[in-house]
Amino acid sequence: MARSRKVNVIDGLTSVQAVRRTGRKADDTKFRQSQAKLPAAGKPAGPQPAKTTPPAGRISQTAIPQRNDIVCYQCGYRFVVAGALKDSLCPKCRVTLEARQVTIETEWTGTVRTIGTVEVKPGATLKQASIVTRNMILNADATGAHMTVTGLLELGPGARIDGSSAALQDVKVRPEADVTITEELACRDLDVHGKMKGPVRVSGCMTVRENGCYSGTLRAGRLVVEPGAGLLGDITAVPDPGSTGQHHCSTGAESGKKAGSR
């Protein structure tokens, strides 16, 4: 029977099929090379040193780009941008969202709006300042400021925050930090690596790490305390039965992975 298809160009699949055909007998069984080899003339018959075989080729891994959760500071629309964080356009209100990295080192009373990171250095003061940002690193007194952090707020040494004038998402207390909260702080997840004092209301998960210590009035949906952590005060941790299995508190290993991916 004549073949209906003529192969002029060997593509990848055809070449692979050809190679496989050459290694097959007529009865559709594969050829196998003999394991027994005669010793070569002039060489000792003793044991030969093992040859180093080159490593088998493998498919290289594909890097998954970083995903940035962006909240438009104009209209509040939430969307995701993959890759490096740059100035973006809000898909809803078409406002250009600036991805500036702002560092405040002295007294600041103005307004900062960015989808980047704002870092407040020690010694800076935020009196009547208004800050809307995605991530924030706070190392100073910010009791007089209005803050909206849509991503992660990291509290370092010397951080003071007024919970009533802050709209927060996730909060992390750094290991070297000793944070005092004057008014009740409401946030989604709270990760305490250092020391923290004050009333806190956590809608998600409150985690006190190994060398961390929390003291105050805590209302949390979920509570995780690692061995070696301190917990002092009035605690109410009642998990929401509806959220079981949907959101898990991250362990130390998981948080390390997250930090590494950033």
Added chain:
Amino acid sequence: MESADKAKTVIAEDVEIMGSIKSATPIHIDGKLNGDMTCTNGVVVGQTATIKGNLAVDSVVVMGQVVGNITAKDKIDLKSTARLTGDIRSRRLAVEDGVTFVGKSEVNPSGAAQRPPVSGEARSAGHEIGPEQDTVLSSDDDKTKGGRFFGKK
């Protein structure tokens, strides 16, 4: 973690005790206890256990329900299925995700100033038992707490 194999005293799921327990050996409880427990060793409160009373122990692993205060010399370990309504006081604490805990906590491994015991635990803290003493299942409080408990049923 103390297991039922290690524990010399195992209180099964279908056992209900009205009164206090004093022991120097590890206890694993899966049943119901309506009274205080004093143990100079490890205690495991199983997933099916219900304790209404104060616990004064060396270390405790809670997987069930406790309504009362827990005072541990060494460690309190609250597993994900634990439901605790009461105050805790210990040197070390571990809490898993999913725990229900309502009460006051006094856990400070760094060794800051310790406050006096929380209210309600003075009675159980007064029990002193020697290391050679075996498990004692007493019914001192039957007339008070136990009677009321049965009366409810």
